[in-house]
Amino acid sequence: MFNNFQPISITTKAAIEIKKIMATKGIPAEYGLRVGVRGGGCGVSLMVGFDKKKESDSQFIINDIPVYIDKKHTMYLIGKQVDFVETEQGRGFSFIEQPTS
Template sequence: MTVESEAPAHGVNLTDEAAAKVSALLAQEGRDDLRLRIAVQPGGCSGLRYQLFFDERELDGDSVVTFGDVAVVTDRMSAPYLQGAEIDFVDTIEKQGFTIDNPNATGSCACGDSFN
């Protein structure tokens, strides 16, 4: 069963900048069946690593939140680690890419690639 909502009461939040970038990337893919999946997997120097990728699958227990025309999917195992996390997209001279501000992370590695 997939749970869908329009507002992330306690789930992942996508900033307007991130939603616009995801929407542009989805348009480049030329498919209308893809959604942004955010998952937490074991790995990295701090124990857990984020994964962001486009996915057409629907897994049992998925939580789906929409931001305009962008659907963000989180699996039930990753959801507790991502409650209240905010995903942004930055494009500056120093850095370009998606960032995740996660209030559940108690620590992260120096490279910022993993957390615990």
């Protein structure tokens, strides 16, 4: 089931990169973008990856990308936006605060 509420958003640049990775890196068709947290104790870090949907997940379609978020992680992700950055130090996904309208 798909929820209307979307705790995160994905920038256009990140969506292009996600779709490119899914198409060219052998990501199975039943996988989607997993957005979540890892860690504990002193804090958590936000992460992205590719994974199958699990029973404990909420499922969203964002920019035509299936997105899976463990329900326990939702509160850490509300208001975040997945972006893709390229700098002299490297390239990769990052989290920024969603712009308010």
